[in-house]
Amino acid sequence: MTAETIHATLTETRTIHPAWVRVCHWINALAVLVMIGSGWQGYNASPLFGFTFPRAITFGEWLGGALLWHFAAMWGLVINGLVYVTLGIATGRFRRKLLPVTPGAVFADVKAALTFKLGHDDLSHYNAVQKVLYLGIILTGVLIVVSGLSIWKPVQFQVLTAFFGGYDAARYVHFAAMSAIVTFLVVHVSLALIVPKSLRAMITGK
Numbered sequence: 001m002t003a004e005t006i007h008a009t010l011t012e013t014r015t016i017h018p019a020w021v022r023v024c025h026w027i028n029a030l031a032v033l034v035m036i037g038s039g040w041q042g043y044n045a046s047p048l049f050g051f052t053f054p055r056a057i058t059f060g061e062w063l064g065g066a067l068l069w070h071f072a073a074m075w076g077l078v079i080n081g082l083v084y085v086t087l088g089i090a091t092g093r094f095r096r097k098l099l100p101v102t103p104g105a106v107f108a109d110v111k112a113a114l115t116f117k118l119g120h121d122d123l124s125h126y127n128a129v130q131k132v133l134y135l136g137i138i139l140t141g142v143l144i145v146v147s148g149l150s151i152w153k154p155v156q157f158q159v160l161t162a163f164f165g166g167y168d169a170a171r172y173v174h175f176a177a178m179s180a181i182v183t184f185l186v187v188h189v190s191l192a193l194i195v196p197k198s199l200r201a202m203i204t205g206k
């Protein structure tokens with residue numbers, strides 16, 4: 001066996017994403033899609049800006065239905081998110097895969113990506129841009145949940161609501177976090193389709 005064959009065999013059989021990462025990732029993806037669609041329907045009932053979302057891309061049929069979906073998916077998102085973050089810290093995955101990340105490394109990898117020189121050969125290693133995006137989206141996940149709690153129960157969570165500067169301000173923060181997640185999703189899903197083996201690894205683990 002040549003060194004190349006051994007390397008190829010190892011790469012094919014090595015577990016890149018353990019089962020808990022894959023299960024959490026896909027539960028999260030489903031919950032996020034339901035939350036975004038139903039959130040847009042809820043937004044349409046009381047828009048913050050001068051536009052509403054086309055009905056065809058919203059979820060839940062009407063305000064009452066959308067809110068039921070939004071709060072049902074919320075439990076999935078939060079419980080699943082807590083499991084993912086706890087295991088990510090406890091198993092050392094976050095430290096190994098997402099840290100350290102330095103501005104210099106991000107700059108170098110953005111430059112490499114823009115000149116089509118950023119390799120995807122080793123799926124077990126995240127480049128600096130991926131690290132920043134994944135850390136950023138995990139923190140955005142925390143922000144959208146905390147701002148959502150401030151809007152959902154502004155009396156019970158009044159300390160949180162006050163932290164955001166009041167109910168109205170918390171709504172703007174919640175909207176901004178949603179916009180960041182949608183932007184991330186467009187880039188993230190496009191990249192997964194451009195590099196299909198990364199998608200396969202997130203499904204089969206290998």
Ligand code: HEM
Nearest residue numbers: 021025028029032123130134137181188189192198199202
């Ligand atoms: C719905 C369609 C989605 C698809 C097709 C998708 C696809 C993927 C793929 C292929 C990977 C591994 C990519 C790699 O090697 O860099 C990945 C990782 C990841 N995705 Fe997604 N994803 C989706 C939704 C989401 C959503 C909604 C979020 C969060 C809001 C998310 C957050 C992440 C994170 C944090 C990782 C890194 C996980 C880890 O290594 O622990 N994804 N995704």
